Amino acid sequence: MAPYHCAIMQDTFPDSLARIVGASHVLTGDDAAPYCRDWRKRYQGQALCVVKPGSTQEVAEVVKACAAAGVAIVPQGGNTGLVGGSVPNDDGRNIVLNLQRMHAVRAIDVANQTITAEAGCILQNVQQAASDAGWLFPLSMASEGSCTLGGNLGANAGGTQVLRYGNSRELCLGLEVVTPQGEVWSSLQGLRKDNTGYDLRDLFVGSEGTLGIITAATMKLYPQPKVQLTAWAAVPSVQAAVDLLGLARQHLHAGLTGFEMMGQFALSLVDKHYPQLRVPLYRDTPYCVLLENADFEGEQHARERFEALLEAAMEQGCVTDAIVAENLTQAHTLWHVRESISLAQAEEGLNIKHDISVPISAIPQFVQETDAALAEHVPSVRIVNFGHLGDGNLHYNVQAPEGVDPARFLAEQEPGINTIVFDAVHRFGGSISAEHGIGQLKRDTLPKYKSPVALGLMRAIKQALDPQGIMNPGRVL
Amino acid sequence: MAPYHCAIMQDTFPDSLARIVGASHVLTGDDAAPYCRDWRKRYQGQALCVVKPGSTQEVAEVVKACAAAGVAIVPQGGNTGLVGGSVPNDDGRNIVLNLQRMHAVRAIDVANQTITAEAGCILQNVQQAASDAGWLFPLSMASEGSCTLGGNLGANAGGTQVLRYGNSRELCLGLEVVTPQGEVWSSLQGLRKDNTGYDLRDLFVGSEGTLGIITAATMKLYPQPKVQLTAWAAVPSVQAAVDLLGLARQHLHAGLTGFEMMGQFALSLVDKHYPQLRVPLYRDTPYCVLLENADFEGEQHARERFEALLEAAMEQGCVTDAIVAENLTQAHTLWHVRESISLAQAEEGLNIKHDISVPISAIPQFVQETDAALAEHVPSVRIVNFGHLGDGNLHYNVQAPEGVDPARFLAEQEPGINTIVFDAVHRFGGSISAEHGIGQLKRDTLPKYKSPVALGLMRAIKQALDPQGIMNPGRVL
Incomplete structure (x- = not known):
């Protein structure tokens, strides 16, 4: 592309987007820079501009303008992803479409047990709105103070409660999506059963913005547990941890909401860099497990169930020592140890x-x-x-x-x-990206490990839905 | 097509399939007839032949032969569908690909809580295999003695436990699929998290055989409850039933596995045609509700929880009278009343x-x-x-x-x-087919109620994956 042509484009295309969303919501130059780098500073790109639409209609118009001009779009929520999926490449020819202005909780339907929120709504705000209405929205992860619902769904985020409630996909009942042609498809009604054709919802969930832009979603709500208890167990091996998981499922069934394993070296790093956390039980055992039990009856019931599990586990030899948090502060400290592993390894x-x-x-x-x-x-x-x-x-x-x-x-x-x-x-039949996605980071690795048939199906779908290739190019495929 | 050409085709194409699956597994004429009509006798078609492959490889070779000859395929499991999705049309030019010979339970992985079975496995046999291993496979419906796992997934079947465990889709962790080009894609490893690209699994689930042929699946297993209690409640209105549902979720949370509402006229038909069932409590109330509570602790715990719920519901006025089954026989009788509504209305x-x-x-x-x-x-x-x-x-x-x-x-x-x-x-934002699918029955009605954007996306996907249009033509789209 000749520099002259490029200059014209830089002058006029952002202007045309400003006519849709308002000039103050189109950022260029230094204003745009923070949106062009990921929070871990592993990816630094450049955008033609950053556009921040305020409504689904504006998103649709922006996409139509991009489709007409052949300008590619990088959708972005809280920009907390780990695979470079939501920052532009460095040729400066794509726009970043940031959804943070679309942050409304549109509706809570208690009888239907659903919450409908816009893509830019911060995860913590979705949780809070649910909690204010007396219900639980169980999606939870370290970045919940800044990640957005749309990003969670685009990446099919997991988090700490997947064991009981599933990934973002399993929590989602419907979406509002702007297609690569700028059309709006909505399935926000909150139906639990709808067999009228292909499952479009789950195709957009986890597609990392490469098939369309999620602008809103209707998510499941659950009853709030009366009490949550946390235990910490020393286990003699990974096999023992797996055996303990089986036992915990039999004893606590749907009450088992968390089951985290941590190796001795991981815990030693926490102990080394954050000695004030006083990591329990880790010195004489190769692995520890953190268990969480959500109970709907009360503290005593929860404690009895937990103790019965741990006794059975000790008898069976899959636990050598264990503690149950006496109060919420202790429980938070145990979780804090688990969540400090990431930072402790960075310190190292x-x-x-x-x-x-x-x-x-x-x-x-x-x-x-x-x-x-x-x-x-x-x-x-x-x-x-x-x-x-x-x-x-x-x-x-x-x-x-x-x-x-x-x-x-x-x-x-x-x-x-x-x-x-x-x-x-x-x-072992596993996945090279369990919860973080592919983005830019693993795009070139994927073909080595994904079946060629699956890749062929994915490419056919991408070509069918986005024949222009303007949705988040260079990601996933 | 000239009759002469047609005769040649009828002679030779089944022969070429016989070379793949063995002559005894290719049926024509009277032998094929039972496979060409649905069990409710609403659809009667004709097939070039019925072919019954015995392995995934044979399915793939049959599909390749069909693709080469331009012969369309109607996949069929137990042929218990309600929308004419698994019987051929009447031009006699399609084949029926029946999967009943592929009925193996391939594996049960207790530590992974999964069961892998072939598409032709009868649902009841999947349940039984899980139960023999000490686990619960919760998919359950009236046709479970003859419907197959592949059919359940092709139709995304619902059934009586959806409230707790989800539809067939939510129970499925992975598939083995033969594509319209005769390639095999497999994701049977039983991963609970895998964010390496588009969700192909859920695209095939519920696609009614129009995008490929499901040949096997890996499904979730759950702990078996210790006791299941059933209650029957008279409610003064539909709103009261909805209120009772909310209360039941709060009281029983994941223990609530069934919640069925029945109108007075529906129950009066059961009483009229099957008086021996002695339908309870229905004479003085517009609606009754059947509730099921699965408990993992024991009979006494279950009964206390159930009684606390019903007391709260009576206080709140959303239940006017209720009974809790005293034993398994009574519980079965209550379910039998519920399940007799379909037959009773047919008698009428x-x-x-x-x-x-x-x-x-x-x-x-x-x-x-x-x-x-x-x-x-x-x-x-x-x-x-x-x-x-x-x-x-x-x-x-x-x-x-x-x-x-x-x-x-x-x-x-x-x-x-x-x-x-x-x-x-x-x-009201609802679905014209909640669990039965579209098939032939609602194909022409669908465009009136489905969004044109959704239909456009569905057509693009169909065209991308099956450009020849040989997979179950005339169904869904």
Whole structure:
């Protein structure tokens, strides 16, 4: 493209968008910069402009203008993603369509147990609106103070309650979407059953903005539990953790809302960098498990159920020691330890991050074989193994050996270590991206591990719905 | 097509399929006839032949042969559908691809809580295999003795436990599918989290065989409850039933596995045609509700929870009288009354059937307005109103006035009454097919009530995945 032509485009296209959304909602230059870099500062791009529509109709008009001009669109919510899915590339020819101005909770229907909110609504605000109405919206994750409902759905975000309530997809009953042609499709009625054709909703959920723009969603609400109890158990092996999960499901059934496994080294990093958290029980055991039990009857009932589970687990040998939080403060502290692993490993220095899943039954063998393969590849390598065992999802991160410079380790070892880990995941029938998505980060890796038939189907769908290729190009496919 | 050419085709194409699956598994003439008519005898077609492959590989080869010859395929499981989705049309040029020979339970993975079975596996056999392993497979419906898992998924079947466990879609973790090009795509690993691209699984689920052929599936298992209690409550209005549902969710949360509403006229038909069932509590109340409570602790705990709910409901005025089954026999009898409504209305004569859903909160007004509109349209018309209120799904059937010939009523009134009912459903944001699907039955009605944008997206997907149009043509779209 000639610079002259480019200059004209930069002058006029943002102007035409300003006529749709108002000049103050079209950002360029320095104003646009913060929207062009991800929060972890791994991706820095440039946009023709950042446009912030205030309504579904404005989104549709912006998309129509982009389709007519052949300008590609990067949809963006809270920009908290981990795979570079919501920041532009660096050619400066795409626009960022940021949905934060569309943040209304449109409706709460108590009898239908649903909440309808716009895509730009911060997750915490959706939770709060549900709670104010006396109900639970169970989607929850570390970024909930800044991530948005639309981003959650675009990425099919998981979080800490998936075991009981499912991923974002399972919580969603309907969407409002602007198609790549600027048409509006809505299924916000909150129906629990509707067999009138293909499941368009679940096609848009998890498509990372490559098939259309989610502008609003109707989500499920649940009764609020009376009490939530948290326990912390030392387990002698990964297999013991899997056995404990089976027992916990039998004992607590739908009451089991969290089941997190944490390896000794991961916990030692928390202890080292945040000693004030006083990580419990971790010194004499290879793994610990955090369990959460939501109870609808009351504290005593919850405690009895929990204690019966832990007794049975100790008898069976899958737990060697355990504590149940005595009060909410203690419970928060236990969760705080779990959630500090990410920061503690950063304090230790950059590492190679994974977000993988395998069938739960395969986790013990996966960990054993992959630990061994990595130790052979890099002697004294350190594994930060932790995650949502109840969902078969581990953040199986790889830290440099003690004394090795993390940056150099990353630069030299990342491709080789990724290959070892992803090959193992693939051998066990797993996923190289359990909850973070593909984005830019794993786009080039995906074809190596995804079936060619699946990729062919995905490409056919992308071509069918977005033949111009203007929706978040270069992501996923 | 000239008769001569047709004769050649009839001679040779089944022969070529026989070379794939064996001659004894290709049926023609009288042998094929039972597969060409639906069990309610509403659809009678003709097939070039019926082919019964014994493996996924054979399905793939049959599909490739059909694609090469341009012969369309009607996939068929137990042939228990209600919308003519699995029987051929009457031109005799399509084949029926029946999956009943593929009936293996391939695997049960207790630690992963999954069962993998082939498409032709009878639903009851999936349930039994799960139960033998000590787990619950919760999909359950009247046809479970003859419907198949593949059919359940192709139609996204609902049933009696949707309120707690979801439709077939929500129970499914992965599929094995033969595409319209005869390629095999598999996601049977049983992952609970996998964000590596578009949700192909849910696109095939509920597509009624128009996008590919489901050959196997991995489904979720759940812990078996210790005890199931059933209650029967008289409620003074539809609104009271909705209020009771809200209360029941708050009291029983995940223990509430069934919530069925039945109108007085529906129950009077059961009483009239099956007096031995002794329908309880229905004479002095416009509606009754059947509730089911699955409990994981024991009989006493379940009874206390149930009684606390019913007491609160009586205090609040949303229940006027109630009984809790004293034992399993009584519980079965209550369910038997509920399930006899379909047969009882048939004894009374043909009627106009509906399978609609609206948001649960809108049900009271929907019923009030539609009852009134129908009474105005056909004075003394009788409404057989019953269904899965917990899912917003009613089988809102319309019976001729007493003394009017049912056949004549059907012939004269069906189009007009469908219009009144579907228009009302549409006005309340509902679905004209909550759980039965579209098939042939509602294909021509769908465009009137489905958004043109949704239809456009569906057509684009169909064209992208099946450009030849050989998968179950004339169904859904």
